[in-house]
Amino acid sequence: MKEKRVFIFNPGPAALPIPVLEEVREEMLSFRGTGMSILEISHRSKEFEEVLNTAVLRIKRLLNLNDDFEVVFIQGGASLQFAMVPMNCAQPGKPIAYVDTGYWSTKAIQEAQRIVDDVCIVASSKDRNYTYIPKEIPIDDNFSYLHITSNNTIKGTQWWKFPKTGNIPLVADMSSDIFSRVFDPRPFGIIYAGAQKNAGPAGVTIVIIRKDMLERIPKNLPTMLNYTTFVEKNSLYNTPPCFAIYVVEKVARWLEENIGGVAAMEEINRKKANLLYGYIDSQDFYRNPVQPEDRSWMNVVFNLPSPELEKLFVEEATREGLVGLKGHRSVGGCRASLYNGVPLEAVEVLVDFMKEFARRNG
Template identity: 50%
Template sequence: MRAYNFNAGPAAIPLPVLERAQKELVNFQNTGMSVMELSHRSKDYEEVHNRANTLLRELLGIPDTYEVLFLQGGASLQFSMIPMNFLQENKTAHFIMSGSWSEKALKEAKVFGETRILASSKEDKYAHIPGDYSLEELEDGAYLHITSNNTIYGTQWNEYPTSPIPLIADMSSDILCKEIDVEKFSLIYAGAQKNLGPSGVTVVIVKKDFLETARSNVPTILKYSTHAESNSLYNTPPTFAIYMLSLVLEWVKEQGGVKNIQKINEEKAGYIYSAIDESEGFYKAHATEDSRSLMNITFTLPNEELTKKFLQEAKDRQFIGLAGHRSVGGCRASTYNAVPKEACAALAKFMTEFKNQNQ
């Protein structure tokens, strides 16, 4: 029996994807080699690489006016690469702060130039997406940065700002979970280890005309243009991670695409939020109702003793990864695309049973 995997990342990968990768592991497409052994300059690998690019464009509706890049270093490297490339002198990078990852992105931007916090929900323990800000204050801004989903606090943007300056989003933990209008953004980036596959590859979707505004005095390997001009093959890419990404994207397409995935995700999250809301206060959601995440559901129990008991009994029943982040405590269920509906229904049932037995 496979565990009910609610880990926050690296996270669940669809079982059919794992089974196909297992089948092809030692002999990919009758090459007599694993994908991990193929030259990244070979035709066999090139087909995998380009297939991942094509599928991502199809699933997200990415126009030809954007580049799709496969990079390394995770979202953490993007925190530095973005200001290194796009934070020009005499310009300001604006941030809407909604959690720890926003804080890390801001910290790295400060190394390269002027920054400004446009809005923040830190005083409310990041329990909601900030809404008290004016976009009219963004004149001469280099870009506006947001984090679309906050794994630690369980909050998510429901509607993105229409920014008068380039809008950049860290979508590491909710890309492909719901439909988005890519053209609202100048750059989207996402580490793969939540909804796209295993860790090792980072997807960057960047508008071509925004790319043209990048600074020139940047090390070659850290220039987005370097990777755009070489189809992300300037240096050896994380070939196996990109292969796994292509399989995950095929799986998403087989599920009916992002539109149907969103419907499933809403059902999945609904099971667990209902268990919280109907618990008469036994479980309390960290996020306010208008900012609740489809991907990370955070909640607390009445006390630490009950929390420990809940987590132990959950583990005994093969519910894995439910402990909340150390900075928030409590519990967290990460319900990424690959987490099956039945796992969420089973967790909700367990939550109700536990509440009835321990009230």
């Protein structure tokens, strides 16, 4: 019996492209004629190393990364990178700088403060409950780096113009919008992204390191907290999260070959976001609190007239096959995550449901 799929708006782990899931299913018992599942083959085998190397090459092509950049796969999620970045990239006598735009950037700051004495919060949108992206970012030539969170999953904001930092490396947590739009990678010293939102399943973090950043890594770091370990050993110093990397490679191939690359994906994401925001702005039953020019295409947050109606909305939507619309526990409300794996059709069905719910309850 074929199970009916629902439309998934989960904030992470999130929707994966159907063609990717179908390929995984087809190969589950025998990967590339080995007679073994990808879950069973050795990470030292030529078959898996080919998967890993192909994933790296596809990521480089998708993001237009030249030979100045290394791509590695690390466990521990973006939360581990909150610590690894300052451990590896802070320079003696030079402050590390952060922009605070909400929940995850705040956590990154708190972790950095455990490791480095001089942490500067150079800008924040806390004064308006993180409903906008700061526009004036003071840059000091003495900073080790400037850290931002490119998309804010909980508050629904996104950086559309990255800060100009001159010779100061930009560091970004791109967990929730990597591969969603075209950007220039050259100013970035480090880009990291937990795969479970826009690049694959939970369990692996993509870390992109500009090679000059490797020169500043202290020699006394523990082996598994040192970026050099992963670069020199091609992410194979120890057993990596093989299945997660395998799915990341398939998602990257889907983006390249089925969609046509990141620029084509950006246009699809533009249509999805415009459709949902367009409806929200056209009426007064649903309200989005974010400053319009800073709205996220990946995470659309909205409120209804009361918490009781929000609870009913989520319950009825779930029964209709629209899942994952409850807002984060820290803020409440509702949230539709429109990651790459969410098709335009899902947003069309969501908007139709929202219109009918408002008609019955407005």
